[in-house]
Amino acid sequence: MKPIVELMDVVKEFPLGKVTVRALRGVSLQIGRGEFVAIAGPSGSGKTTLLNQVGCVDTPTRGTVRIDGQSTSELAESALTKLRLHKLGFIFQTFNLVPVLDLAQNVELPLLLKGGLTRGERDRRVREIVDQVGLTEQLGQRPNELSGGQRQRVAIARALVTGPNIVLADEPTANLDSATGEQILDLMERLNRDQETTFIFSTHDSRVMAHARRLVTLVDGKISSDEATEAAA
Amino acid sequence: MFALMAWRNLRQGGRRTTLLGLALAMVTGLLVLLMSLSDGVNDSMIKGATSLAAGHVNVAGFYKATPDEGFPMITETGKVKAVAQEAVAGLATVIDRHRGWSRVVSDAGSIWAALYGVSVEQEQRLLQTLRPARLGDYVEDLDGLDPDAREGDMRDLAEADTAMLFVTQARRLGVRVGDALTIRTETLRGQSNTVDVRIVAVMDDLGLMSNWSIFLPKQTILQLYGLDDDTTGAVMLYLDDIERAPQVMEQLRTAYAEAGFDVMEHDPRPFFAKFQTISGQEWTGQKIDITTWTDEVSFLVWVITAIDSVSALLITILTIIIAVGIMNALWIAVRERTTEIGTLRAIGMSRGRVLAMFLTEALMLGLFGTLIGAVGGALLAVGVDALAIPIPSQAVQAILMNDRLHLVVEPAEVLGVIVGFTVMCGLSALWPAARAANMPPITAIHITE
Numbered sequence: 084m085k086p087i088v089e090l091m092d093v094v095k096e097f098p099l100g101k102v103t104v105r106a107l108r109g110v111s112l113q114i115g116r117g118e119f120v121a122i123a124g125p126s127g128s129g130k131t132t133l134l135n136q137v138g139c140v141d142t143p144t145r146g147t148v149r150i151d152g153q154s155t156s157e158l159a160e161s162a163l164t165k166l167r168l169h170k171l172g173f174i175f176q177t178f179n180l181v182p183v184l185d186l187a188q189n190v191e192l193p194l195l196l197k198g199g200l201t202r203g204e205r206d207r208r209v210r211e212i213v214d215q216v217g218l219t220e221q222l223g224q225r226p227n228e229l230s231g232g233q234r235q236r237v238a239i240a241r242a243l244v245t246g247p248n249i250v251l252a253d254e255p256t257a258n259l260d261s262a263t264g265e266q267i268l269d270l271m272e273r274l275n276r277d278q279e280t281t282f283i284f285s286t287h288d289s290r291v292m293a294h295a296r297r298l299v300t301l302v303d304g305k306i307s308s309d310e311a312t313e314a315a316a
Numbered sequence: 317m318f319a320l321m322a323w324r325n326l327r328q329g330g331r332r333t334t335l336l337g338l339a340l341a342m343v344t345g346l347l348v349l350l351m352s353l354s355d356g357v358n359d360s361m362i363k364g365a366t367s368l369a370a371g372h373v374n375v376a377g378f379y380k381a382t383p384d385e386g387f388p389m390i391t392e393t394g395k396v397k398a399v400a401q402e403a404v405a406g407l408a409t410v411i412d413r414h415r416g417w418s419r420v421v422s423d424a425g426s427i428w429a430a431l432y433g434v435s436v437e438q439e440q441r442l443l444q445t446l447r448p449a450r451l452g453d454y455v456e457d458l459d460g461l462d463p464d465a466r467e468g469d470m471r472d473l474a475e476a477d478t479a480m481l482f483v484t485q486a487r488r489l490g491v492r493v494g495d496a497l498t499i500r501t502e503t504l505r506g507q508s509n510t511v512d513v514r515i516v517a518v519m520d521d522l523g524l525m526s527n528w529s530i531f532l533p534k535q536t537i538l539q540l541y542g543l544d545d546d547t548t549g550a551v552m553l554y555l556d557d558i559e560r561a562p563q564v565m566e567q568l569r570t571a572y573a574e575a576g577f578d579v580m581e582h583d584p585r586p587f588f589a590k591f592q593t594i595s596g597q598e599w600t601g602q603k604i605d606i607t608t609w610t611d612e613v614s615f616l617v618w619v620i621t622a623i624d625s626v627s628a629l630l631i632t633i634l635t636i637i638i639a640v641g642i643m644n645a646l647w648i649a650v651r652e653r654t655t656e657i658g659t660l661r662a663i664g665m666s667r668g669r670v671l672a673m674f675l676t677e678a679l680m681l682g683l684f685g686t687l688i689g690a691v692g693g694a695l696l697a698v699g700v701d702a703l704a705i706p707i708p709s710q711a712v713q714a715i716l717m718n719d720r721l722h723l724v725v726e727p728a729e730v731l732g733v734i735v736g737f738t739v740m741c742g743l744s745a746l747w748p749a750a751r752a753a754n755m756p757p758i759t760a761i762h763i764t765e
Contacts, residue, residue, distance in 0.1 A: 140662050140757040161666065167757075168664025179659040183324035188317060195317055196664045241663070 085152065086113035087248055087281055088137055093146035095132050095304075106132040108304040109146070114297075116248070117279040119272060119314075121286055121295030128301040130285035131253055137283060138171055138251045139163045151248060168196055172242030174252035174284075178234040180226040180241070187213065187222045190240045197245055212240045216270060232263035236270065243274060252284035256291055268294045318669070322676040329649065336638075336645050337685040343634040344689025344737055345696070348730055350627035352697035352723035353716075358620055359724045360717040361613060362558070364523030367445040368432070369586075370612035371411070371552025372561045375400055375568065376587055377580070377604040378594045379504075379547075386594035387504050388415050388587050391602055393548040395575075403571035404564050406556040411438040414537040415549030415587065418501035420530060424490030429481075429530045430588075431499070433537030433549065436473040441554065442531075443470055446519040454486040454518060468493035468517030473533050479513040482526040483719075484710070486518045493518055499532070503542045511540050523717030524616060550587070561608040568606050577604045584611040619715055635737075639744040642678055646748035650674070654755065661757035674749035675742050682741025686734045694730050697723040 095107040106129045114120055122130045135141035136148050139155050148155045151170055155163060167173075172193075180189050187209050194205045213219055216236040226234055235255060242250050252271070256264030272294060275282045284291075292298055293314065300308040326333050366372060375396055378386035390396055393412055401410060414433030419426055434442070448470075452463025470480055479497055486492065493515050500510045513532060521527070538545065555564060565582070572579050580603045583590060587605065610617070650657070657670060665673075701723040707713045716722070 135758055138662065164661070164664055164666050167662060173659075173662050175659065177655075179655060181321065181656060181660070183321055183328060184317070188320075191317070192660075193663050196666075196669070245664075 086149075087116045087151055088112070088114040088283070089147075089149040090133075090136065091147040091149075093133075093136055093143045093148060095129075095136065095141070096144045106304055107136070107143070110301075110304070110306055112299060112306065112309070114281060114283060116281055117275070118281050118283075118297055119275045119295055120281075120283045120297045120299060121292050121312075122283065122299050122301060123286055123292050124301035124307075125287060129304040130287075130301055132304075133301065134251050134253055134283065134285055137249070138173060139167050168193065169245070170248045172245065172247040172250040172280075174235070174238045174242050174250060174255050176254040176257045178226070178231075178238045178258070180234055180237055182226050185223050185225050186218060186229070186237050189226070189237055190244050193241060193245045208244055209240075212244045215243075215274065216240045230263075231259050232266060235259060235263075235267050239267070239270060239274070243278070243280065246278075247280065249281045249283065252282065254286055255284055256286070256288065261290065264288075264291065318673055319676060319680075322673060322680050325649070325653075326677055326681055329645070332645055332648070333681065336641050337681055337688070339641060340638055340682065340685030340737065340741070341689030341692065343631065343638055344686040344733060345693030346634070346689075347627070347631050347733055347737075348690050348693030348725070349697055349723070350623070350631070351729050351733070352694070352701075352725050354620060354623045354627060355724040355726055355729070356701070356718070356722040357623060357716050360523050360722050361616055361620070362609070363445065364525045364717055365609050365613040365616075366554070366558075367442055368522060368525045368529045369430075370607070370609040371550070372555045372558050372609050373404075373553040373564045373568065374550045374607045374609070374612060375553070375572070375604060376415070376550035376607070377602060378590070379602050380594070380600045381504065383598050383600055384595055386591060388591075389543065389547050389549055390551070390604065391544070391547050393546050393551065396548075396551050396572075396577075396604070399571055399575045399577075400551060400553055400568060403568055404553065404555075406560065407553060408556050409438075409441065409554040410551065411435075411441075411554075412548040412551045414534055414541075414543075414547075416501060416537055416541060417588070418499050418540075420485075420489070421498040421500060422489035422491045422495065425488055427485060427488055427528075429485065429528050431501075431537060431540075432529060432531050433534040434473060434531055435534050436471055439470075446470060446522065449483045449486070449518050449520045451492070453520075454483045455492050456487075456490070468515070468519075470517045470519070470531075472516035473531060475516070476533055477511060477513045477536050478516040478533060480517040480519060480531040481515060482519050482529070483521050484527050485530065486515075491515055491518075499536075499540060501540060503540075505542070509540055509542070511536060521713065521719050524619075524714045525613075525717075527714070558609070561610070565606050565608050572604050572606070578602065580605045582606070584614055586612045586615060589615070616717070619717065635740060639740060642681070642741055642744040643748060646674060646678060646745050647751075649677070650748050650752045650755075653752075657752050657755050658757050661755065667753040670755075671749045671753035674752050675745050678745030678749070679738055679742045682738035683734070685741075686737040689737075690730050690734050694725045697725050701725075 090110050090112040093107050093110045097104045124130050136143055190209045191205055216239055218236055256267055271282055295312055296314050298312050377390040379389050380386045416431035418431055420429045448466035448468050451461050451465050473480055495515050497513050498510055503509050569579055700721055705721040713719050
């Protein structure tokens with residue numbers, strides 16, 4: 084099967100004062116459609132940098148990143164924006180909801196950016212996805228009126244509303260208590276199963292890793308292990 | 317939704333947005349007030365000029381018996397009027413007045429004044445514009461007189477050897493209705509001549525020009541200067557639309573040339589400023605000089621220019637301050653919302669849309685601020701004008717060409733101010749908005765790993 088995400092010998096370097104930090108040191112990785120993958124590793128191992136390359140919010144210093152067969156380094160900024168809009172969904176550690184919009188509007192935002200849908204169609208899709216994350220009662224509430232878990236559910240709904248091929252989640256449970264974190268992971272797993280959307284999330288929490296069906300471990304910017312987990316069995 | 321986001325972000329700006337909006341409203345209000353003042357002065361000038369000194373278009377000229385001396389008069393008044401009436405469509409009124417310049421002497425003093433010889437039955441416009449002044453405004457020793465009484469009637473100028481003057485002149489000459497004045501001047505032949513006249517009306521001042529304008533019956537002027545009945549100083553044309561004056565002037569230039577008149581080149585100065593030029597020319601006989609009202613009061617235009625220049629300077633300074641304020645506020649907003657911008661870029665918002673989002677905020681702030689300021693300024697201007705507040709200082713009266721504060725609100729100008737300031741707000745926001753738009757989406761995801 085053709086991989087939906089393909090990294091070939093990806094190197095990412097950052098200038099930091101007079102020194103150059105090598106965050107990724109030749110990472111090669113293939114992820115197939117519908118996988119539920121955790122990128123694990125200690126702090127500073129390059130997890131977020133790796134997600135940034137896959138999410139097309141950053142470009143590698145060397146190497147190739149292909150999303151659904153398309154090399155990101157060949158794309159202009161506007162084409163990368165379109166790629167993010169149409170094929171990727173993002174879930175952030177700090178939720179990153181737009182504070183001046185209510186729940187429904189936050190979820191509707193990517194649909195508006197995508198365009199081509201009537202107001203009725205947008206409303207229907209928003210209600211559907213909000214229903215799936217269990218927040219129908221909170222539709223009109225602003226982010227500051229929601230709990231951390233509810234906010235992350237909104238972020239998940241926002242990431243999924245356009246029907247992306249890949250959802251990237253950077254430490255999605257880091258700011259949540261363990262019970263709420265479990266619920267969020269269960270939700271992500273269910274949506275992955277139901278919609279066959281590829282989920283790639285970074286974590287350093289072993290309880291979170293246990294939910295993944297594939298675990299890629301990074302150490303010092305290199306893949307130290309890449310294996311199927313018990314959950315895959 | 318993007319407009320909603322802009323609106324809510326503005327509201328979230330709280331005190332910063334409120335202060336900036338208020339500053340914008342105040343500057344806009346001030347600009348509207350200053351423009352209303354300038355328009356008021358302009359209106360007073362038009363009213364004063366076109367009532368006292370000029371028609372919308374004037375057919376006047378000079379008669380030279382010898383090459384050295386020109387007299388501001390035209391012969392064949394009937395024919396001159398007929399050509400104008402035939403050539404110009406949309407004429408409201410056509411009148412003619414004699415012009416002169418003389419010493420006016422009373423028991424208490426004397427002044428130099430421009431004389432206008434009128435047929436009172438032609439002067440409906442003047443009758444509607446002028447109002448007899450309060451005795452208290454020009455009689456020093458009232459001695460039991462009612463200061464609010466208004467004496468005299470302009471229509472009495474129909475009687476021979478009468479005069480109508482204005483408050484400032486009456487004060488300087490120490491006269492009131494019924495008193496006598498002596499008018500002393502030189503005739504066309506260079507002889508001194510005088511006439512005694514009785515004051516029939518003292519009117520409220522009408523701008524700067526009423527300081528030196530005195531009205532007499534046409535017959536008295538003819539007698540004073542020894543002129544024929546068929547002469548006059550100027551044929552004054554009043555149009556349905558004053559804006560057409562330059563076009564009508566050009567039209568008349570052709571019409572008079574075709575009717576066999578010798579027409580002077582257009583010289584945009586009042587008739588009294590042309591004596592020296594005329595005297596230096598070799599020709600004798602009659603030449604026609606056609607001018608618009610603005611030419612006849614061009615010596616007063618500096619007042620409007622001065623008011624407009626001071627306003628422009630003041631508003632430019634304030635606008636720069638506001639523009640810097642808006643830019644600064646947007647910089648702060650961009651810095652505060654870095655994560656939000658990065659998130660929006662990450663989820664697929666284009667650079668153009670981010671730019672538009674910040675510009676919308678600035679334009680919205682501009683629109684609301686200027687709208688409030690412009691409406692407030694306009695209402696204040698209308699209110700001040702309705703109160704007709706007297707101006708105590710004569711110097712200020714002279715500058716503002718009115719004895720009362722007169723402000724005119726031009727809706728098109730107010731609209732222009734709103735649009736202009738809103739656009740200025742948008743332009744001020746361009747730099748920070750472009751900075752926000754060019755922010756890489758990676759800012760949404762921490763790069764510390």
